[in-house]
Amino acid sequence: xxxxxxxTGQQPKKVIWGYFFIILLSLFPVLLAMLAGGIGGSMGCNIxxxxxDECIRAGIHFGTLLNGMVVIxxxxxxxxxxxxxxxxxxxxxxxxxxxxxxxxxxx
Numbered sequence: 001x002x003x004x005x006x007x008t009g010q011q012p013k014k015v016i017w018g019y020f021f022i023i024l025l026s027l028f029p030v031l032l033a034m035l036a037g038g039i040g041g042s043m044g045c046n047i048x049x050x051x052x053d054e055c056i057r058a059g060i061h062f063g064t065l066l067n068g069m070v071v072i073x074x075x076x077x078x079x080x081x082x083x084x085x086x087x088x089x090x091x092x093x094x095x096x097x098x099x100x101x102x103x104x105x106x107x
Contacts (some may be wrong), residue, residue, distance in 0.1 A: 026083020
């Protein structure tokens with residue numbers, strides 16, 4: 001079989017960046033919800049999924065924005081399993097292409 005992704009042998013930068021993006025995209029909703037909780041906690045606002053208190057600082061109402069960021073955390077129910085599947089598939093691609101190049105370009 002021909003290589004699936006890599007065209008010129010093993011490229012470690014592509015492998016590392018692939019894993020990085022898979023992990024980042026699958027955990028992004030969790031990180032966003034944690035960021036909203038941290039910002040709301042530091043500002044003294046009560047942030048939860050049901051709504052927020054009046055969280056007005058410097059004349060700007062942050063409650064709605066922080067509430068939306070917390071609710072996006074529920075998207076992790078879809079992104080984390082998809083990230084696990086993508087991680088496994090990426091690992092299979094890397095192993096397959098590594099074996100291909102080891103067998104065909106071994107001097």
